[in-house]
Structure formats: C-alpha cells, structure tokens
Amino acid sequence: MTQLKPVSLYLHIPFCTYRCSYCDFNTYTTIGDVQGDYADALAAEIAFAGRASDVKRPVRTIFFGGGTPSVMSLADLEKIMRSVDDHFHLQPRAEITLEANPETINQSYVDGLKNLGINRISFGAQSALAQDLTVLGREHTFQTVIDGVDMARTSGINNLSIDLIYGVPGQTVQSIHKTLDEVLALELPHLSLYCLTVEPGTPLHRDVNNGQIPHPDPDMAADQYDAVTERLAETDLEQYEISNWAKPGLESQHNLAYWYNAEYLGLGAGAHGHAGNTRYHIVRRPRTYIRRLTEASESKALPYPLTPAVAESHPIDNSEEMADTIMMGLRLLKEGLNADKFESRFGKSLNTVHGDTITELIDLELLEWQTLSKDLGPSLHLTEKGRFLSNQVFHRFI
Numbered sequence: 001m002t003q004l005k006p007v008s009l010y011l012h013i014p015f016c017t018y019r020c021s022y023c024d025f026n027t028y029t030t031i032g033d034v035q036g037d038y039a040d041a042l043a044a045e046i047a048f049a050g051r052a053s054d055v056k057r058p059v060r061t062i063f064f065g066g067g068t069p070s071v072m073s074l075a076d077l078e079k080i081m082r083s084v085d086d087h088f089h090l091q092p093r094a095e096i097t098l099e100a101n102p103e104t105i106n107q108s109y110v111d112g113l114k115n116l117g118i119n120r121i122s123f124g125a126q127s128a129l130a131q132d133l134t135v136l137g138r139e140h141t142f143q144t145v146i147d148g149v150d151m152a153r154t155s156g157i158n159n160l161s162i163d164l165i166y167g168v169p170g171q172t173v174q175s176i177h178k179t180l181d182e183v184l185a186l187e188l189p190h191l192s193l194y195c196l197t198v199e200p201g202t203p204l205h206r207d208v209n210n211g212q213i214p215h216p217d218p219d220m221a222a223d224q225y226d227a228v229t230e231r232l233a234e235t236d237l238e239q240y241e242i243s244n245w246a247k248p249g250l251e252s253q254h255n256l257a258y259w260y261n262a263e264y265l266g267l268g269a270g271a272h273g274h275a276g277n278t279r280y281h282i283v284r285r286p287r288t289y290i291r292r293l294t295e296a297s298e299s300k301a302l303p304y305p306l307t308p309a310v311a312e313s314h315p316i317d318n319s320e321e322m323a324d325t326i327m328m329g330l331r332l333l334k335e336g337l338n339a340d341k342f343e344s345r346f347g348k349s350l351n352t353v354h355g356d357t358i359t360e361l362i363d364l365e366l367l368e369w370q371t372l373s374k375d376l377g378p379s380l381h382l383t384e385k386g387r388f389l390s391n392q393v394f395h396r397f398i
C-alpha cells in the first residue's frame, strides 16, 4: 500500500466577539449566525482534501487558529473533528491545538474540548497589565487567563501556551517585567512573544496617526525583547525559535512543521497551505467560502491539495523551496539549519547553493556554524547579532 507522508492541518475559524485595535486578521464580529454553516463547509472541505488521496493521509498536528476558535460551539467543533477522523488518519500522538480567548471559555467547554481530543490550548493573553490591554483593545483581564489555565489543567489539558505582545505604546522594560512576573507564576510549558505592528486600516493605525496614541518606539521594543530574552534564559524555558520559548520536548509541533518548511494543508476561509509542491490560499470571505463548498459537487475530483474553495495556487519550484527552507530553518535558534538534512532533501549541499552568501554573512558575524552532536553534523545558526538583523539575513537567500 502507498505510504503517504504525514501532513499538518491548519483550520481557520474566522469569528471573534469583538475586534482588537491592532488586528488585521481575516476575522469577523457580526456574522456569528453563520457559524453552523461554516462548520459544515469546513467539514466538507476537509472531506475534499482527504478524498484527493487514495489512502487516508496521516495527520500529525492540527491547529485551530483564528479569529477566535473558542467561540465555536462544541457541536460545531465535533463536526469538524469527525470529518478529520473520517477522511484522514489522525496519528495516535497527534498534537491538536486550539487558540482560545480566555473570556470565551468555561469549565464545561474546556472539558468538552478535552473529550474531542484537543490536547493543547494556546491562550491569547498579550499582557498582564490593564493599560496594555486597553491600548490593544482587548476585552479581558489577566485574571481570565489565570482562570482559563486553571480550567485547562482541571480538565487534564496541560500542554498550554500563552501569546504576549511587546512594543506596545506606553509599555516599558519595567512593565514587561511585571507581565513576566505574572506569566512565569503560571509555570506554563510554552510562551510566544510577538512585536506589535501597526497595520494600515486598523483602529490602532488611526489612533496613532491622529496622535491619540504615541507611535510605537522601535528602540524601546528592542530593549523589551532583550529584557524578556535575558529573563527567560534564567528559567527552564528554552528559546527554540525567534519568538518562541518552550520547556524541552514541549515545543509546538505544529509550528515546527512551518519552520521545517514541511507540508501543511490550510483549510477554512483565507487559510494558506503548502503541499504537493503547490502553494495556495483559500477565498477570504466566509459567506463566499460557504457557498463554494455548498455548491461543489462531491464527485468533482481536484488534484491534491486543491479544494473547491481555493482562490489561487501556484507550483513551487526547487529554488523557491530551498529559499523557504533556509529562511524558515534559520528561525530555529536551538536547532539551526542542518546541512546534512538540507542536502538529503534537495540533493545539493548548502555550500553549493549559497556558499558565497553564507561566507559573507559569517564574515559579518550574522551567521555561524555549530555542531550540536556528532550524529547530526554541522548546522547554520543566526548569531546574537544576526537575530536582530534576521530579516536582512533572510533576504540575502532570496
């Protein structure tokens, strides 16, 4: 029988109860009435993606992202999970993550998630301080995060992560330490830290432009990132990626698939995917998405990984695949980009493909070779200086 490579599933849930000031994600606050139809459409899209292969494709991670996936009812999430079970082979130890806003959950909901097989929750916390949450337009307090973590642990879900934001106008090195005091007291096994960007068209952009909120200060943001990095280095959390820390063994398996540039199916409105030498994205509008799936004929076979909701797709050539693999792999600070794995994947060595660029970046002290173990051979790593200039390093490989 054909053995298919395991794949990851990203499932987009485009609903929120309110809009945060900085958010430009594909999410909607006024169409909660279509959630049931959306769950049916997503279940149908999963079936399309699964049927494109002769045998059930193994799934090693699922990530419900959004939006706010925790606004979906348990019944709707069950429909979606059942479709995954029916059309894919969910591996026994698959990591199944759901992003949750803490104010949207209660104990019976979290118990229900556990019963559906969800074994990891990523909480959108952003800060422990009311003043930051106000600037970000978040309608929860840090107490709801503490309560959410308690509920998850009570239900037996211990693989927990928290998202934090730095570079918020008004935030200081001192205040981010206060957030860390609260967060570290929770003893979570995973933490993500993202820099605030002021995206055009958002309420935050408007408020910054009309002077109501000061412009974020990039130097202050760099000082905050440094402070967090130094503080977390004293804990049992390891920085395994530019924006992510985890207790050893509890790294996000789903996100590692992105950083390894491995195959993943993005399903749901506006999702992006990369599989079968193709990159694609799905139509953005949930109503259009639902219509596409409702009108699609079940018998119409599309080549893997396409589904009736794909808006655009293009083949990936070898040089794009190599550049993506380098850029994503260098984000992995602990592991780096392993030269042997690169060569066995592409049939060419890193030095053959990019030797001059690598030498130049090593001379500039932005990259370095490290050998972590004899079995693994050398890996290319960002230096401390390279971490600050990572985007410039990545662009040299395009």
Ligand code: SF4
Binding pocket: 015, 016, 018, 019, 020, 023, 024, 025, 027, 066, 067, 068, 101, 124
């Ligand atoms: S909860 Fe997340 S997706 Fe929803 S509006 Fe806020 S930032 Fe955007």
